[in-house]
Amino acid sequence: MTNAIESKIQELVTKYGYDAGVLNDFAEFVQSQPKPRKRKTATSTGKTPTTSTRKPKALSLKELQDAVVIAFECSNIKALKKHDAFKLAIAGRDLNLRTKDTWLALYREWVGVPESEQHEEGPSCINGIDVLKNFRPWHVFNLDPHNATSDDINAAFRRLAKQHHPDVGGQREVFERLQKMRDSLLAFR
Structure with missing residues (x-):
């Protein structure tokens, strides 16, 4: 075992009172596991392989x-x-x-939401969903449709409005979409 691992184990034993033997056994177990193999894909030039995660392919x-x-x-x-x-x-x-x-x-x-559009990032993306392409208010507001109350919906909207209101640098279209999502959820409560 490396000195860094041993010193971290000693720190955990001292700070939290953990059993040093259990931590040592766990560290040895982790170190004995095979390293995950990374997939290699060609770069845009097609010459040098690089490691990357594959994005799901778009639906036909x-x-x-x-x-x-x-x-x-x-x-x-x-x-x-x-x-x-x-x-x-x-x-x-x-x-x-x-x-x-x-x-x-x-x-x-x-x-x-198509799998290829999940976990997107960008100024119009909230919780991995591009709100300008996909109308998924429950997912965007991160609420459970079976348990969420009107207060929960309004609280989630206010939280998102603080980040996406045009007065704080957000896109007007995104904020308007959030308002429509809130209104559609409240219409059925």
């Missing part, structure tokens, strides 16, 4: 369509287009059902 058009079809409990796209609930859901919207962007928007609305 077929995968998006299939998921929306299932969400509306239909057997195929033809049946989906005839489904009354689907017609109502897209009524008054200019949607081109031949494009992947349209199906991605429908997926976000009726299925959920």
Whole structure:
């Protein structure tokens, strides 16, 4: 064992009264474990491999369509287009059902946040969700839909407003989206 580990064990024994034997056994166990192997991927030049975490791949058009079809409990796209609930859901919207962007928007609305868009970062992202692309108020507000009260919703909104209000450097669009999310949650309480 290294001196750093031994000194840390002694510090923990002194400070918290832990058993030195147990800590030594644990340290030896940890050191005996095989090191995790990191995946190698090619850089953008394709020459030098670097270590990185792989981002989930984006869903294909077929995968998006299939998921929306299932969400509306239909057997195929033809049946989906005839489904009354689907017609109502897209009524008054200019949607081109031949494009992947349209199906991605429908997926976000009726299925959920695509795996490739989870854990995003940036000025319009809250709790890993880009609020300008995905309307997921419970996730953004970090609340449980079964237990949250109106006070919880308002408190979560105020907490986020302190960070994302335009007067404190936030984007106006993000703040407006947060207001819509709050209002939609409060409408059913």
